[in-house]
Amino acid sequence: MNDAPHAPGSRGATPQTPASPQAAPERSAGPAGARPRAQESQVAQSEPQQPPKQRGGRNLPAAIGVGLSLGVVIIISLFVVKVLFLIVVVAAASVGVKELTSRLAERKGIEVPLPPLLLGGLAMLTSAYWIGLQGAAASLALTALALMIWRMSRPPEDYLRDITAGVFTAFYVPFLASFVAVMLSAHDGPQRIVLFLVVTICSDTGAYAVGYKFGRTKLAPTISPGKTREGLAGGIGLSMLAGALLMSWLIDGGHWWQGLILGGCAAVIATIGDLAESMIKRDLGIKDMGTLLPGHGGIMDRLDSLLPTAPVVWLLLTAFVGG
Structure with missing residues (x-):
């Protein structure tokens, strides 16, 4: 007969006294304050999954789709x-x-x-x-x-x-x-409108792209924290390039250097218009003026840069090539 004591947990081990009901939860609870896994799984399933946010606060796929749709309506x-x-x-x-x-x-x-x-x-x-x-x-x-x-x-x-x-x-x-x-x-009105729209949109697009990649220095942190000086430079550059190309291609009597001036002025005024509407929205305590355009906000959130740019583009076109 082997009188050696059995190792704990081996076959033939002496049955141990069951733990009291109060002690059982303490062993299964794990680290202090932790939830049981089953409870954590139920909580995770009940909590709604939040969609990842895009940098810059935009839903880019929706914004691009709405932008393209508006472009088709405008061109037609x-x-x-x-x-x-x-x-x-x-x-x-x-x-x-x-x-x-x-x-x-x-x-x-x-x-x-x-x-x-x-x-x-x-x-x-x-x-x-x-x-x-x-x-x-x-x-x-x-x-x-x-x-x-x-x-x-x-x-x-x-x-x-x-x-x-x-x-x-x-x-x-x-x-x-x-x-x-x-x-x-004007007799070449559609061409003038295309020039106006493209230089303004290029200002916004260039500022967003360059600011996203290289933006470090805030332009107006108390008004629009997302805007940077690097983004402004990118918007001006892209708008000037678009202005130079379209002024010589679309406008009768237009020259590339006139497009450079027009594009640069349009980009600066478009940025000021955007900041002005940001001031209005901050004063009102809102993020967007509306919800009509997915990924953009309301109509006013798209007109903010176009409205103040229109008289500047009209004035420069009138000075360069006449009304």
């Missing part, structure tokens, strides 16, 4: 019947006005009369196309007068605040867009 409307593009501009400006006034009402309680703004915007854009800037300026003045009269139907409190916001909206969106209508009315 420009080169089939010019007036179709004017309709596109009117629609974009109207939606932009609605977005801006809605955010002002939601975030600041500013009640801007919408009907006179929409009718005034239509008058500004159509008169700019058929009459010229004189018609757009007269329509802006009449829109301001209509806002003053329309607002009289409500109590006088905050009258000046609401009218000021309304006149600002009328100037910022439809009046600045009127310069697009004036460019469109």
Whole structure:
């Protein structure tokens, strides 16, 4: 008979006293504060998976798809019947006005009369196309007068605040867009619009690409933390290159050096316009003006650089090759 003690866990080992119910969970709990694996698995399955965020805050596939779709609409409307593009501009400006006034009402309680703004915007854009800037300026003045009269139907409190916001909206969106209508009315209007759109888009694209890769020095950290000086330089360079090529290819009497000047000025003004809208959105406490365009935000989030650039491009084209 072998009297040697059995090794723990071997066959024939002496049965050990079962642990108390209170002790069992302590052995299986693992490190202090850790959850059992089964519980962790259930929690992981119940928590929704968050999609990875793109650098720069954009959903790039959606943004590219929307951008290409808008490009197709613009090209077709420009080169089939010019007036179709004017309709596109009117629609974009109207939606932009609605977005801006809605955010002002939601975030600041500013009640801007919408009907006179929409009718005034239509008058500004159509008169700019058929009459010229004189018609757009007269329509802006009449829109301001209509806002003053329309607002009289409500109590006088905050009258000046609401009218000021309304006149600002009328100037910022439809009046600045009127310069697009004036460019469109020229004999080579579609070519001028293509030049205007391409140099502005190249400014945004070049700034994003160069800033993404090489951006180190913040341009305006308190206004738009994502913008860098390196990105601005990239946007200016790409816009100048596009301006030089398109000015000599598309515009009758245009020269490459004129395109360099036009592209550089457009890139600077487009950046200022983007920063200006960022200031407005920060004041309102919002990220985007709307949600109409996936990957972009609202219409105003795409018009922010185009609107202030339009009068600059119109002025330079008029100086270089005439109206």
